[in-house]
Amino acid sequence: MKKAKLYCYYLVSFLLLSNLSLANLPLEKIRMQLRWHHQFQFAGYYAAKQQGYYRQAGFDVEIIAGNKNRQPVAELLNGRADFAEGNSEVLLARLKGQPLVALAAIYQRSPSILITRKDSQINSTEDLINKTVMLVDGVDSQDADLLAMLYASHSSLENINIIPSSYNIADLYQGKVHAFNAYISNEPFYLEERGIAYTALKPEDYGIDFYSDILFTSQAMAKNNPDKVQRFVNATLKGWQYALDYPEEIIQLLKQQYQSPKSLNHLRYEANMVRKLIIPELISIGHIHPGRLERMATTFQDLGMIDNTAALSGFVFNPSTWQDRLFGWWPYFVAILASLIAALLVQAYTNKRLSGEIERRKKAEQELKKLALTDHLTKLHNPRSFHQLLSAELKRSQRNQSSFSLIAIDIDFFKAVNDQYGHHIGDEVLQHVAQILCTNLRESDMCNRVGGEEFIIILPDTPEQRALELAERSRLAIEKSPFIKGEIYIGLTMSFGVTQWQPKDEINDTLERADQALYYAKRHGRNRVQLFKPEMAVAHAKEKQQSRPRVTADNGAGTTGDTAPIVHAPR
Numbered sequence: 001m002k003k004a005k006l007y008c009y010y011l012v013s014f015l016l017l018s019n020l021s022l023a024n025l026p027l028e029k030i031r032m033q034l035r036w037h038h039q040f041q042f043a044g045y046y047a048a049k050q051q052g053y054y055r056q057a058g059f060d061v062e063i064i065a066g067n068k069n070r071q072p073v074a075e076l077l078n079g080r081a082d083f084a085e086g087n088s089e090v091l092l093a094r095l096k097g098q099p100l101v102a103l104a105a106i107y108q109r110s111p112s113i114l115i116t117r118k119d120s121q122i123n124s125t126e127d128l129i130n131k132t133v134m135l136v137d138g139v140d141s142q143d144a145d146l147l148a149m150l151y152a153s154h155s156s157l158e159n160i161n162i163i164p165s166s167y168n169i170a171d172l173y174q175g176k177v178h179a180f181n182a183y184i185s186n187e188p189f190y191l192e193e194r195g196i197a198y199t200a201l202k203p204e205d206y207g208i209d210f211y212s213d214i215l216f217t218s219q220a221m222a223k224n225n226p227d228k229v230q231r232f233v234n235a236t237l238k239g240w241q242y243a244l245d246y247p248e249e250i251i252q253l254l255k256q257q258y259q260s261p262k263s264l265n266h267l268r269y270e271a272n273m274v275r276k277l278i279i280p281e282l283i284s285i286g287h288i289h290p291g292r293l294e295r296m297a298t299t300f301q302d303l304g305m306i307d308n309t310a311a312l313s314g315f316v317f318n319p320s321t322w323q324d325r326l327f328g329w330w331p332y333f334v335a336i337l338a339s340l341i342a343a344l345l346v347q348a349y350t351n352k353r354l355s356g357e358i359e360r361r362k363k364a365e366q367e368l369k370k371l372a373l374t375d376h377l378t379k380l381h382n383p384r385s386f387h388q389l390l391s392a393e394l395k396r397s398q399r400n401q402s403s404f405s406l407i408a409i410d411i412d413f414f415k416a417v418n419d420q421y422g423h424h425i426g427d428e429v430l431q432h433v434a435q436i437l438c439t440n441l442r443e444s445d446m447c448n449r450v451g452g453e454e455f456i457i458i459l460p461d462t463p464e465q466r467a468l469e470l471a472e473r474s475r476l477a478i479e480k481s482p483f484i485k486g487e488i489y490i491g492l493t494m495s496f497g498v499t500q501w502q503p504k505d506e507i508n509d510t511l512e513r514a515d516q517a518l519y520y521a522k523r524h525g526r527n528r529v530q531l532f533k534p535e536m537a538v539a540h541a542k543e544k545q546q547s548r549p550r551v552t553a554d555n556g557a558g559t560t561g562d563t564a565p566i567v568h569a570p571r
């Protein structure tokens with residue numbers, strides 16, 4: 001659970017950091033090409049820029065007005081724009097092989113109409129025979145919805161005089177043409193302003209149902225930067241929603257910032273019409289239905305404008321294919337994966353450090369324990385440890401009904417060593433002796449330094465006879481191993497007292513007996529091994545009464561006990 005929390009923490013921190021760093025990135029320059037002059041027709045783009053939606057998406061967007069020579073499809077294909085807005089011409093270009101991708105159909109209905117003067121009595125397309133009609137590019141018009149509307153009632157357009165549009169509505173009300181290609185959101189206002197009655201011939205009334213004002217980009221952009229495209233689309237649609245919610249704000253913006261030549265009333269008229277074309281109450285802004293695109297494509301084909309509709313496939317931007325999704329999400333996958341790996345690594349590193357630290361402390365504790373139980377000079381068990389070991393051995397022997405022996409050992413005339421060579425040489429002699437004493441023992445035997453120059457060996461499962469043999473072996477080893485250092489040569493001997501633990505013994509009973517045997521050995525010539533015998537206890541008690549130190553006590557052979565017969569001589 002703690003680990004899960006830790007990973008979440010890493011993840012959240014990572015994502016927060018990622019977002020912060022994204023916000024701090026410089027804005028990316030984007031060129032957005034409009035189809036025509038600045039007017040309410042493009043309100044959503046101005047709103048997205050004004051409201052900061054583009055900036056939040058990471059873009060610095062330049063909104064470029066269109067004109068006769070600056071048309072969206074050409075601008076985008078030539079790389080002069082990153083995104084653009086066009087009418088059905090976008091689909092037509094795609095079906096003709098241009099690598100364009102539709103991102104959103106802002107207008108669910110086409111604003112293209114043919115407009116006639118009411119007094120011309122032209123009330124339907126049938127009435128256009130032998131009449132002059134203006135279309136964009138004249139007979140070569142790409143205004144598919146208007147053409148389709150004409151074809152809906154004419155098998156051929158030969159009897160209609162189609163000429164290129166002048167883009168000047170005055171040509172209509174001055175009677176130069178009978179029908180004028182117009183935008184329902186634009187030209188009717190001029191006529192209404194002048195009180196000129198008109199008729200609007202709408203493609204939808206002839207079964208022609210086209211999208212318009214399609215936001216599009218290049219195929220390369222959609223493929224290589226789906227995330228960027230999606231961000232741009234989202235910001236744009238948000239802008240459109242804002243523009244439809246607060247049209248007056250955008251109208252003022254158009255006048256002040258984009259120098260729109262249209263009057264406020266004209267812009268309000270346009271805003272009202274635009275809302276009817278977008279139908280936000282019924283359809284989510286920008287929605288593209290593939291079936292409607294197909295119908296548009298079929299219309300182009302029926303008009304002979306394209307051979308087939310094969311290129312329709314893939315026309316609509318769809319970042320939710322698994323490849324696109326993967327492509328768009330891979331940085332997040334990588335980020336999540338990386339943060340998990342980082343969390344695991346940190347965890348592993350922390351664990352390693354912790355276990356290292358625990359190990360180190362354990363060792364230090366063990367070391368301390370060992371130090372507390374070890375004689376610092378000889379590295380043998382110290383008196384404290386000796387008592388623990390002896391008590392454990394006693395219990396073990398009681399439990400197992402076995403027996404152990406003790407050998408108490410004391411260096412002979414050690415005082416003379418200190419006196420003659422100094423305490424530091426005395427220390428080295430002690431180390432020397434300890435090493436010889438304990439080298440030839442069995443693994444189970446325990447060697448202890450219990451006093452200045454006194455040692456006791458615990459021999460588990462050992463009868464006294466065997467202990468005697470071992471003691472004798474040690475005595476001989478010491479005798480044969482003088483301490484030699486430079487010019488110093490010190491011959492050494494040791495005295496040994498041996499006894500066996502008896503089942504009725506307390507610890508001190510056995511210790512006492514070993515000590516009495518050692519005392520006896522000291523008193524009887526030193527450099528010897530003595531097994532405890534009961535009579536020794538009596539003699540020992542008498543000695544104690546006289547309070548005479550055993551080392552200076554008469555050993556029964558004069559005063560030899562006080563004079564050192566061993567050699568302490570420079571070599």
Ligand SMILES: Nc1nc2c(ncn2[C@@H]2O[C@H](COP(=O)(O)OP(=O)(O)OP(=O)(O)O)[C@@H](O)[C@H]2O)c(=O)[nH]1
Pocket residue numbers: 377410411412413414415416418422423424425426427430451452453522526550551552
């Ligand atoms: N260098 C050194 N000397 C020690 C240490 N502990 C005790 N001694 C000395 O050991 C000597 C023991 O002397 P005594 O008890 O008189 O015994 P001894 O001279 O060995 O004579 P006997 O035991 O009777 O043979 C004293 O001089 C102590 O100062 C130690 O850690 N280092």
